[in-house]
Amino acid sequence: MTWWRSRSLRAKLLLASLLVQVLMLGLLVTNSLRISGQALQERVELYNAELLILFNAALAAPLAERDYATLNEILAEVQQTAGVSYLVLSERNGQRVAAAGWSAEQALPVARTGLDFANARGDVLDQSVVVRLNGMPYGTLAYGLSIEHLSRARTHLLQQSLVIGLAGVALSVLLLSVLAYFLTRHLDRLSAASQRVVEGDFSVRLPQEAGDEVGQLTRAFNRMSEAVQERIAALSASEARFHAIANYTYAWESWFDEQGRLLWVNPSVVNVTGYTPAECMVMADFPTCLAEPGDRLALEHALQDALQGRGERFEFRVRHRNGLLVWVAMYSQIIFGPRQDKMGVRTSMIDITQRRAAEQALQVALVDLKVADESRRHHLASLEEERARLLALLGAMNLGILFVTADNQVKYYNPTFLRIWMISDEINLVGKSANEVLAYSGNQLARPDHFSRHLLEVLETHEMSSSFEIALSDGRVVTQLSYPVRDADARFIGRLWIYEDVTRERQTAEQLIYLAERDALTGLFNRRRFEDELARFLKDSDRHRRQGALLFFDLDEFKYINDTFGHRAGDSVLIRVAGEVGALTRKNEVFSRLGGDEFGVLMPDASEEDAIHLAERIVRAVSQIPLRLEGQNLRLTTSLGIAHYPKDAGNAEELVAHADAAMYQAKEAG
Structure with missing residues (x-):
């Protein structure tokens, strides 16, 4: 006290002012660090809570299906974009099935239960969460939440604050009386900006009017605000990805609180009900109000069971906005927060109208099949009776x-x-x-x-x-x-x-036919049968557009034989010729004696080459017949004419006339 009393008032004022300034600067820096630290802590917790929901929504289904490739892709994308240092996903038995940013052989650090920066391992907060589907745990996700930027910002802010404080103390000795007003004004503005940051306005920036300690503090505050804004933007982007995953699903997804009130519904509800999410949010008693009256009571019980964690698959009918009935299958799952606090229930509604229609069609088909089977049995009985009658008929x-x-x-x-x-x-x-x-x-x-x-x-x-x-x-x-x-x-x-x-x-028939159609001497067809065969030949040729030929031939020495050796000798010659030529004709060819020593061969479906070939064989066969009458050796020759159909004639008369003329031309030619 003696030393204090011996000092001048200026010194006392300066010392008092300096002491007050030191205390004020200390309190201000401490308050700024506390406020910014609290804001960062809250944002980290909020971001971590959103990550937990995102992890559970994105990983539960692939983990339950053991789709490890998809799990690795999801972890890699999250690790690159979500500000997470590492992620390791293990099944219930502790086996690691997917990882990103962490070696498979390296042991995992001990996960902390809270998000206090004091528990951080360097710049990483080690956390873990149980991945659940329909309330059933399928594995554990260990991850490290990176707070590197936050720690750097806090350290930098602390350093700047200390520099500002020390510089303020040094300069306050000389400039405190002059700069008190300016320092107070800048500090007030900094305090107001800090309050706006606390309130969530991370876009606030202070003008940097000076390069003194207050200006440095202002720049540090601006950098801190910018860093916080970037982290919040990252959190917003992560939230947008979560909504993209949740909104664009095949199923109609809903989130109800513990009292059964609708908190959120995705756009897929339009595909099933025809109503938009905004319309659904204002509906009372959603989704029971959309169900068919006969299904509403059962749906209410199913929703209550879902809220109690006893939800099972439930099917009910929904009346679409256009008036059509839609069959829906509902699945439910309890939603838990980061601290395992119950946040409500999530339901997935899937349109199963086509499947129900197929089941009904199958039931109808089964009924039809039973009817058809009964009809088949009756038909088989009738067939057995018919078979018995047929066997009796065939036997008789x-x-x-x-x-x-x-x-x-x-x-x-x-x-x-x-x-x-x-x-x-x-x-x-x-x-x-x-x-x-x-x-x-x-x-x-x-x-x-x-x-x-x-x-x-x-x-x-x-x-x-x-x-x-x-x-x-x-x-x-x-x-x-x-x-x-x-x-x-x-x-x-x-x-x-x-x-x-x-x-x-x-x-009996052969005798009658033989007498009517055969030549009595040679056994060949007579002229009457020849004319019938010729008419049939022309008719068949016209119908099938086929060609054919008619051969006429007679014996050149026959009149000499008859006149010299008698008719008996002539008859024997005719019989010999008929036998030799008959052996040359095919089954479908008609060989006839037309009268006297004149013969005809009708060749259906024969080409010109076939007719010429047969004619040559007939001439050669007749000439080779050994003939000896009354001690004389005779050699037979024949004159033969060919007419082709339809080349040479258009009807029977023209065909016969052409063949006859060709035969006489051959006879005259020798």
Whole structure:
């Protein structure tokens, strides 16, 4: 006190002012650091809370599905853009499944329960959170929240404050009385700006009017505000990404508080209900008010169960804005905050109208199938009755019936078939090859080679065969017809063979036909039959647009033989010529005696080369007939004419006339 009393008032004022200034500067810097620190602490906590929601929303579904590739992509993107130093995701058993910014072999630091900067490991706050889906934990996410910029800003602010304080103390000795007013004004403005920062206005900047300590403090404040604004912008961008993830989902997502009040709904609600999120937010009792009246009570109970954490899949009907009914499946999940405090329930509504329609269509199809099955059984019973009647009919028929499959296996035969072929009824032919059937026959074929050729021709095609006569060694004649059997899709499934013993009928018919159409001397077709065949030939050629030929020939020495050796010798010559030439003609060619020594050969579907070739063979065969009459060796020659259809004629008369004229031209030419 003696020393204080001995000092001058100026010194006392200066010392008192200096003391007050020091105290004021200390309090001001401390208050600024406290306010800015509190603001930063609150922003970090808010940002961390938003990150927890983002982590749970983005990682729960892929983790539950074990989509590790997607988890690594999400962690890498968050680590690069969200201000997180590292992220490590582990399953419930502790196995790491995804990581970003952290080595897989390096042990994780101990996670802190709070966000106090004092607990920071350097510039990183180590945190961890349980990832849940539908209330069930699926893993743990350990991450490091980077506070490097915040720590740097705080350190820089502290350093600047200390420099300003020390400089203020030094300069206050000389300039305190002069600068008191200015210092007070600047400090007031700085305090007001700090308050605006506390209130959330991070865009505030102080004009830098001087380069003194107050100016330095102003610049430090501006830098601090700019750093805080950048962090808040990063938090806003992260929040925007969260909304992008939440808003653009396939499902209609909603968030209800613990009292069941709607807090948020994403735009997908428009696709299901036709109402916008803004309209849904003002609806009372949402979403029960949109449900069908018959489903509302059950929906209320389902929502209450969801709020209690007992929610299960629930399906109900929603009346769309356009009046249509939409089937919806609701899934729910409790939402927890960063401190595991219950924040409400999240529901996901998925449109299942198409699936329900498919289920109903399936039920209708099952009913139709049962009806069809009953109809099939009734139809099978009717078919069995028809089959019994058909078997009785086939058994009573006088025709031999043989059914074979597509691979030529016997499927059915009737008793008449066994009787015609003289096969014992004790032998079961079903399942045997049709080629083996005749081996069981008690009779033999008169012309096996002829029958084999016909059989091969029939089997080579799937068309109906013409009637074929089979001569048996016992003299009987059996006709054979074959019809292809096809299913409803026109696929070939076998063949029907029909046999009839026509021995008596054939004998009588052959006698009558022979007498009416055959030449009595040579056995060849007579002129009447030739004219019928010629008319048929022209008709078939016109229908199928085919060509053909007519050959006329006579014997040059026949009149000499008749006049010299008699008609008996002439008849024997005609018989010899008919036999030789008949062996040269094909099955479809008609060889006829037209009268006297004049013969004709009708060649259907024959080219000019075919006709010339046959003509040459006939001339050569006739000339090679050995003929000796009454000790004389004679050599026969013939004159032959050819007419081509339709090249040389348009009808039967013109064709015959052209062939006859060609024959006489050949005779005159020698």
